[in-house]
Amino acid sequence: MTSSTERRGWLSVLSVALGSFVLVLSEFLPIGLLPAIARGLHVDIGTAGLMVVATGLTGAVAAPVVTVATSRVDRRVVLVALTALLVVADALAAVAPSFWVLLVARMLLGVGIGGFWSIGAGIAGRLVAPSAVIRATSFITAGISVATVVSLPLGAFVSSLASWRLAFVIGGGLGVVALGLQVAMLPRIPATQAVRFATLGGLLRIPRARVGLIAAVFLFVAQFAAYTYVSPYLEEMVRVDADTVTIALLVFGIAGIIGNFAAGWTLSRSVIGTIGVAKAVLAASVVLLPLAAQSVVAVFVLLAVWGFVWGALPLGTQTWMSNASPGSSESGLALFVTTIQLAIAGGSVLGGAAVTSFGLATDFWFSGAVAVVGAVVLVWLGQRRPSSPAVTGGTATTAGPATTAAIRLPGAGDPDPVCTPAP
Structure with missing residues (x-):
């Protein structure tokens, strides 16, 4: 693999990692915004919490459905489409005039999350040299882990400074960056198997x-x-x-x-x-x-x-x-x-x-x-x-235990088992 091809492969990994980061960030941002959203859209806290429920349930359904429906489609096309859906969902959430419109936006996000995680988890092996697959996978995993823990404080921070809608604008903006990187850097990734x-x-x-x-x-x-x-x-x-x-x-x-x-x-x-x-x-x-x-x-x-x-x-x-x-x-x-x-x-x-x-x-x-x-x-x-x-x-x-591959996480000591990303 030439240096330019290797560099492009790592930029492709970065685009997938950023997409995963923004999806997880967008899913959990409302948790830090619940009080502000409840006040702004005139619903109680318990009802506002349905935003998390709607995204989770839609993601649960979307994971198998998207996997089966797109199993013969180039994975580049699928990942780009799901990231574009993220941008649309965050944009709709940012301008939602009512709580029910916001719920629709969260359900669209759920489709993106379920499909992206199912397909993007193992994509590193198609983007970089075999010797770098483990490290590339760790980048995608780290993006998800970091997004999980920073989403809540980020949402609360934005809410304390400005309208809760700004948080969704930020999520959508980051999604546009990830989308641009994916369009520019992801190569064709032909489907390898039909899934039923x-x-x-x-x-x-x-x-x-x-x-x-x-x-x-x-x-x-x-x-x-x-x-x-x-x-x-x-x-x-x-x-x-x-x-x-x-x-x-x-x-x-x-x-x-x-x-x-x-x-x-x-x-x-x-x-x-x-x-x-x-x-x-x-x-x-x-x-x-x-x-x-x-x-x-x-x-x-x-x-x-x-x-x-x-x-x-x-x-x-x-x-x-x-x-x-x-x-x-x-x-x-x-x-x-x-x-x-x-x-x-x-x-x-x-x-x-x-x-x-x-x-x-x-x-x-x-x-x-x-x-x-x-x-x-x-x-x-x-x-x-x-x-x-x-x-x-x-x-x-x-x-058995001996079959487990290993990755080295940033800052970790001994190698750890390969991890597939999750929420």
């Missing part, structure tokens, strides 16, 4: 993959039952002003980025230990937040701890799934994305119901209980090690 709905359940035939999916459901339900309502908690229970809310959420985000890279070290030693301990700490943090509402310092500490362990958890579940099915195809990724998006939507719905019916404190306690149950289930089921067929591209093969 009948093949989408490949991961379910792998016992350890089923455990990973179960663990992911508990994790994302617990996280988003509470995470969706952090800004209302800070405003209504801690009673701090908008500037302090922004600082608190920035602390959460920075801690999450640190946790993401710290997980590179801990996961190389024990995947189940990292996920189990992180879930337990997450549970303790969210349970204690309502009890510590009278102390701003204590709240900041708990948010930092929560952000740190959350930064590690998506990467942990990705690593688990990669170990269970190291050769997973687009069909397998579609199932994983669907599971995550349903869990995000479910967590937001349950959190909204708890807030509306019983108040913010109950929502955080419910979230902690779900996280504890998830940790127990993971440790209990995860310690079983039955030999199982791993489905790779429709062919059953025997998978």
Whole structure:
């Protein structure tokens, strides 16, 4: 591979990574904007939380549907089209005259998210030399992880300075940059296999993959039952002003980025230990937040701890799934994305119901209980090690720890298992 071809390949990876970053950023931006959106569009907080639900449910449906419907289409065309849809969705959200128009915009975004994650996760191998695939994949993964933890503080920061609509303008602007890079840099990426709905359940035939999916459901339900309502908690229970809310959420985000890279070290030693301990700490943090509402310092500490362990958890579940099915195809990724998006939507719905019916404190306690149950289930089921067929591209093969490839995450020590991106 010539230097110019190699450089173009890395610019292509950058365009996909930026697209993934903006999609995740746009999905979670409203969480930091909920109070402002609720006031601006004259709905209550619980109703405003439906924005997260609508995006998650649409993404869950879109992941398999887009994967099957476009399985014979050049992947460059599909990725560019999905990024363009992101730009349209953010533009519509920025000018939405009513909450229901905003919901439509969020559903369009959900289509983009579900399709992009399912297809873009394994695209690095088509863009760079074989020796650079692992590093290129880590760039895409890092973009998703960073977007997950900075979206909430960014939304709150924008809301404190200007209208909540500006956040969607920023998301759309970044989407235009990603779209331009993709149009200019992505080469033709011909489809390699036709995907049918009948093949989408490949991961379910792998016992350890089923455990990973179960663990992911508990994790994302617990996280988003509470995470969706952090800004209302800070405003209504801690009673701090908008500037302090922004600082608190920035602390959460920075801690999450640190946790993401710290997980590179801990996961190389024990995947189940990292996920189990992180879930337990997450549970303790969210349970204690309502009890510590009278102390701003204590709240900041708990948010930092929560952000740190959350930064590690998506990467942990990705690593688990990669170990269970190291050769997973687009069909397998579609199932994983669907599971995550349903869990995000479910967590937001349950959190909204708890807030509306019983108040913010109950929502955080419910979230902690779900996280504890998830940790127990993971440790209990995860310690079983039955030999199982791993489905790779429709062919059953025997998978074990030795089959796991490795990537080096930025700032990590020893190599870690390859991770497929998730929300």
